[in-house]
Amino acid sequence: MSTPDEAKGQARLSINEATVKYATVPQVVQLCRDAGIESVGLWRENVADFGLEASAKLVSEAGLRVSSLCRGGFFTAVDPDARAEALASNRAAIDEAAALGAPTLVLVAGGLADGDKDLAATRERARQAIADLVPYAQAKGVNLSIEPMHPIFAADRGVVSTLGQALDIAETFSERLSDGRPVVSVVVDTYHVFWDPYLAEQIARAGELGMIASYQVGDWQLPLASDTLLSRGYMGDGAIDFETITRQVMDAGYTGDIEVEIFRQEIWDDEPAEVIATVADRFSRLVAPFC
Amino acid sequence: MSTPDEAKGQARLSINEATVKYATVPQVVQLCRDAGIESVGLWRENVADFGLEASAKLVSEAGLRVSSLCRGGFFTAVDPDARAEALASNRAAIDEAAALGAPTLVLVAGGLADGDKDLAATRERARQAIADLVPYAQAKGVNLSIEPMHPIFAADRGVVSTLGQALDIAETFSERLSDGRPVVSVVVDTYHVFWDPYLAEQIARAGELGMIASYQVGDWQLPLASDTLLSRGYMGDGAIDFETITRQVMDAGYTGDIEVEIFRQEIWDDEPAEVIATVADRFSRLVAPFC
Numbered sequence: 001m002s003t004p005d006e007a008k009g010q011a012r013l014s015i016n017e018a019t020v021k022y023a024t025v026p027q028v029v030q031l032c033r034d035a036g037i038e039s040v041g042l043w044r045e046n047v048a049d050f051g052l053e054a055s056a057k058l059v060s061e062a063g064l065r066v067s068s069l070c071r072g073g074f075f076t077a078v079d080p081d082a083r084a085e086a087l088a089s090n091r092a093a094i095d096e097a098a099a100l101g102a103p104t105l106v107l108v109a110g111g112l113a114d115g116d117k118d119l120a121a122t123r124e125r126a127r128q129a130i131a132d133l134v135p136y137a138q139a140k141g142v143n144l145s146i147e148p149m150h151p152i153f154a155a156d157r158g159v160v161s162t163l164g165q166a167l168d169i170a171e172t173f174s175e176r177l178s179d180g181r182p183v184v185s186v187v188v189d190t191y192h193v194f195w196d197p198y199l200a201e202q203i204a205r206a207g208e209l210g211m212i213a214s215y216q217v218g219d220w221q222l223p224l225a226s227d228t229l230l231s232r233g234y235m236g237d238g239a240i241d242f243e244t245i246t247r248q249v250m251d252a253g254y255t256g257d258i259e260v261e262i263f264r265q266e267i268w269d270d271e272p273a274e275v276i277a278t279v280a281d282r283f284s285r286l287v288a289p290f291c
Numbered sequence: 292m293s294t295p296d297e298a299k300g301q302a303r304l305s306i307n308e309a310t311v312k313y314a315t316v317p318q319v320v321q322l323c324r325d326a327g328i329e330s331v332g333l334w335r336e337n338v339a340d341f342g343l344e345a346s347a348k349l350v351s352e353a354g355l356r357v358s359s360l361c362r363g364g365f366f367t368a369v370d371p372d373a374r375a376e377a378l379a380s381n382r383a384a385i386d387e388a389a390a391l392g393a394p395t396l397v398l399v400a401g402g403l404a405d406g407d408k409d410l411a412a413t414r415e416r417a418r419q420a421i422a423d424l425v426p427y428a429q430a431k432g433v434n435l436s437i438e439p440m441h442p443i444f445a446a447d448r449g450v451v452s453t454l455g456q457a458l459d460i461a462e463t464f465s466e467r468l469s470d471g472r473p474v475v476s477v478v479v480d481t482y483h484v485f486w487d488p489y490l491a492e493q494i495a496r497a498g499e500l501g502m503i504a505s506y507q508v509g510d511w512q513l514p515l516a517s518d519t520l521l522s523r524g525y526m527g528d529g530a531i532d533f534e535t536i537t538r539q540v541m542d543a544g545y546t547g548d549i550e551v552e553i554f555r556q557e558i559w560d561d562e563p564a565e566v567i568a569t570v571a572d573r574f575s576r577l578v579a580p581f582c
Contacts, residue, residue, distance in 0.1 A: 112530060117530055117531065117532035118532060118535075119485070119486070119488075119532070120491075120535075123488060150442060150443075151441060151442045151443070151486040151487070152441075152442070152443045152515075154485075154486035155486070155511055155513060155529075155530035156513055156530075160488075161486050161487070161488055162488060164489075165488040165489075168488075194410070194445075195410070195442040195445035195446070195452050196442070196452070197410075197414060197451075197452055197453060197456040197459075198455075198456075200411075220446055222446060222447055223517075224443075224515070224519055226514075226517055228515055228519075238446075239403060239408055239446035239447075240408065241408035241409060241410070244409075244411075
C-alpha cells in the first residue's frame with residue numbers, strides 16, 4: 001500500500017514518448033492507461049504521424065494530461081533561409097503545443113553551424129531566435145522552455161549548457177502569458193544538469209523566477225553509448241542523486257508533472273509495457289517519495 | 292620567415308608527454324630537441340620508468356623547460372586507507388615536481404566513489420584533500436594547479452567541472468610560495484572548458500587572482516571516441532576556437548609555456564616525430580599568433 005503522499009508523487013509521473021520511441025501516439029496513450037499513468041510528454045514527429053487533431057482528441061478523451069511538447073529550437077543557423085525555416089517550424093510547433101494543451105514547448109538551441117567555432121555568437125543567435133518567437137508564443141498562450149543541455153552537446157546540439165545560462169537568457173524576457181506564467185522559462189533535466197556545481201543555487205533561482213516549466217528525469221549511465229545521445233538510463237542505473245535534485249526542484253515550487261525521458265537503444269528494443277512498468281517502479285522509489 | 296612575435300609565441304610550445312604516450316622520457320627529450328621545442332610536460336609514470344633523478348638531469352642538460360608535472364589528485368575516496376594512500380601519493384608527486392623543477396603539479400580531483408552519488412560531498416572531500424596537501428606543497432615550493440575537467444567526466448574522473456568552481460576552491464587558500472605565487476592555482480585546458488558560457492569572465496578572474504598556472508590545448512573532436520578520454524584531437528580538427536581562448540588567457544596575464552596535450556589512439560599509433568611536426572605546425576597557425 002502506498003501512502004497518500006506517495007500516491008500523490010506517483011500521480012505526477014509522465015511518460016515522455018522518447019522513452020518508448022517506437023510506439024505511436026495511440027500505443028503510448030494505451031500504455032499509459034493500462035499502467036494507470038496520467039500524463040504524457042509528446043513529440044512532434046509522433047503527433048504528426050497520427051495527426052494533430054486526432055492526437056489532441058485521443059489524449060483528451062483518455063483523460064491524460066500533456067506535460068510538454070518536444071521539441072522546438074534548433075535555430076542557430078547563420079544562413080538566412082535556414083534561419084527563416086527554423087523559425088517557421090518553431091511557430092508551427094507553438095501552434096501544435098496550443099492545440100494539444102501542452103503547458104510548454106521544450107526548446108533545444110542547436111549547435112555550431114558547420115565549420116563555425118564561435119560559441120558566443122551562436123548563443124546570441126539562439127537568444128535572438130527566442131526573442132523572435134516570443135510574440136507569437138504569447139499570442140498563442142504557449143510557454144517556451146529553454147532546455148540546457150549537457151556540455152557534451154555544446155558543439156553539435158545545444159549551445160545552452162547550464163541552467164544558469166538558460167535563466168540568464170530567459171530573464172531577458174519579461175513577457176507574460178494571460179495565466180501569469182512567463183512566456184520564456186526553463187527545463188530542468190537531471191541528465192543534462194546533474195554535474196553542475198551550482199545546480200542547487202540555480203534551481204532555487206529558477207523557482208524564485210517562477211521559471212521551471214518542466215522537470216525531466218533520466219540517469220547518467222556509464223560507459224557512454226557510442227552515440228552519446230543514447231546514454232541515458234533508467235533512474236537508479238547511473239550516477240544521479242534523484243532524491244537531492246527532486247527535493248531541490250520541489251523546494252523551488254515546481255508543481256507540474258515529472259517526465260521520464262530516456263533515450264537508450266536497449267530500452268527502445270524492449271517490450272514497451274515492460275519499459276513502462278520499470279519506469280513506474282523506479283519512479284515510485286527514486287522520485288515520487290521526494291515530491 | 293616568422294616574425295619575432297610569431298617566433299616568441301612558438302617558443303612557448305610545450306609537448307605534454309601524453310601526446311606521444313608510448314615515448315620514454317629520453318625519447319621525448321630527443322624529439323623536442325630535434326624539433327627545436329624548448330619545453331616539455333612530464334608524466335609521473337614516465338618519469339618513474341626512467342628514474343626521477345635521471346629524468347631531471349636529462350631534461351636539464353638538454354636545456355628544456357619543464358612546463359608541468361602530470362598528475363596528482365584522485366583524492367576523493369571515502370575509505371580512510373584509500374584516502375591516506377592518495378595523499379601519500381600526492382606528497383610523492385610534490386617531491387617529484389620539486390626535483391624536476393616543474394612550475395606546477397596538475398591535480399585532477401577524481402570521481403564519485405563506487406555507488407556513491409553525492410557530488411557535493413565528493414567535491415568537498417577534494418577541497419579538503421587539497422587543504423591537507425597545501426602545507427607540504429608550500430614547504431617544498433611547489434604550486435598545485437586544479438584542473439577543471441569537462442562535465443562528461445564529473446561522475447567518474449573529475450568532480451571539479453568548471454573553471455569558476457576550480458577558482459572557488461583555489462580562493463579558499465591564501466598561502467603563497469616564496470616567489471609570491473599562490474600555492475593553489477588552476478589549469479585552463481581548452482578541451483575541458485571551451486563549452487563554458489562564462490569562460491571569458493572566469494579566465495579574466497583567474498588572471499586577476501594570478502592563478503593561471505598552466506594553459507593546455509587540445510581540440511574537441513566529434514564523434515567522441517568510444518573511450519571518451521581519447522576524444523581529444525589536434526588543434527584545428529575539432530570545434531574549439533583557439534584564437535579566442537588563447538587571447539583571453541594572454542590578456543589575463545599568463546606568461547608561461549603552453550602545453551599541447553592530446554589523448555587519441557590514432558595519434559599514439561603514429562610516428563612520434565610526425566606527431567610532433569603536426570603539433571608544431573598546428574600550434575604555429577592556431578595558437579602562437581595570439582600569444
